[in-house]
Amino acid sequence: MTTAVEVQAPPRLSAWSRFRGWLTNPWGRPRFLTLFTWMYMVWALIPVLIAVQFSFNDSRSRTVWQGFSTRWYWGDPVDSVWHDPTLRSALAQSLKLATADVLIATPIGVLLAIGLARWSGWGSRPSNFLMLFPLVTPEIVMGVSLLLLFTHVFTFVGTGTTAQILGHVTFSISFVVVIVRGRLFSIGRQYEEAAADLGASPTVALYRVLLPLLTPAIIASAAVVFAISLDDFVISQWLSKGGETDTVPIQIYAATRAAPLPSTNAIATIMMVLTLVSVTAGYLVWRAFTRGERRAGREAVEGGRAAVEMR
């Protein structure tokens, strides 16, 4: 009567094969991909955070941590960003170029975007193509060509600040056009047509209707231009005449190839904060202006994506 059926215990799995089963279980969540993605994020961002950490190091080393200090920002009387004349002038030059770039490239780019979106005559297609090329031309090719332009054709410009501003504007215009044009397409023409039906001339419709609608895109593109100008290394370097016309990225490049002090990390950190603040501000303004619009979220994503893909 007593037929005791011995229940076979499942074979004990090793820790490794249980882990593998957990990781690759096809019916569970894609844990391998989750792990992979987060590892990528760690790899992409942690080195930068470590570089930021060492900008606060209390010694001259960029590799051995010796306590927190702000000496490389302003404490050190010789080598800090605040006291080192090279670093200070580099920061000033970077900000000067970025400001001039925003002031020149934004209006030109906005006008070009509106013009290209509304004009369909014979010149519009070549102009459209021309606008796209700076986005894909390798910077070294642009740097060489602008250098030769300013040293052999427009010799009155030469190298230096003016040349750098002209170069920055040249690669920035296309970014403005791409961002503003995305917004123009999503607005459509109906508002302007309504204004025209109500008797507004094209200029009035533009000023009273289109421009207010374009404000978020204009501010966003100004922020992006500021950021890409601060970030630029190649064009600034090719058009620099040394000394005071060297920007922060040029100094980082020079210092990295020689023997960098933590002050290099400090100035790089300052630049990173400036760029991220500018881009975030641009994004928040865009969000605030387009809130409540139908598909607003999608547009912001599409606009941001267009801007980023162009980079």
Place this chain on the structure above:
Amino acid sequence: MYRRWLWPGFALPGTVWLIVLFLVPFYAVVAVAFGSVDPILLQPVPVWNPLEWNVGWIVEVLERLAPNGEWFGVAVRTIVYVAIALGLSLLIGYPVAYYIARHAGRTKSLLLILLIAPLWINYLMRMLAWVNLLAPDGYVNRFLTYTHVLAEPRDWLGGRASTVILALVYGYIPFMILPLFAALDRIDRSHLEAARDLGASPFSTFLHVTLPLSKAGILGGAVLIALPMFGDYYTPNVVSGAPQTSMIGNQIDFYFHYGGQPTIGAATTVVLAAFLTVLMAYYVWTIHRASQEARTA
């Protein structure tokens, strides 16, 4: 009358700017590359008339790049580095983009922000970060010697091809993941469901539906990062600086900034630009087509 000229008038300043400061400079490079050199001052003399062009410099650059030429090694190295870096970027980038587009759920916005962040961190700052980490007493060497993977700290920054390739991947991969993400995110989920309903396994759904639909993103991302990689000179300079890792961009940089022979540099630039024109045209054509679709949509 004024209505007819209003919109072209808007486009005029930008178009003129790009003609004067983008197209004319190209012609300036070509004029220098096909020009002559002042025998006394050794300065390049551009020749603007195509009928008087001197092809000597271009021929010289092509001879250097040809097999047995002085730069053959550089040319092969550039192509190999870019090819390996592209392959690695795709291998790392595709799963990341796929996960964020398909499975990230509530963490999607956070992951997107983290994905975009490196684009707004200066390229040289990111290279500096690795120079710090790879220094003889940096974290990488200390970790590897602590775990006894290496008996002694290794000189990572002394002209290693692997360091340069990994630096290229690190530098450019964020620019590739975004187009990949955009392409994968756009795929309509009903296509995938249809494939599964018709009995396809997850793997064959991926192979026959997801992969073909993301082809545009793969090509776009690859072209987008291949172009700047081919013209890169600063990455090898920063993480290696040794002649055995120099790329074609380093030759251009050298002849302009150190070698004092801008004509050779200009001729090399023309050859490089001609080589890259196909890639550039492909990319411009796809953006143009996309914007035409947006315009008519």
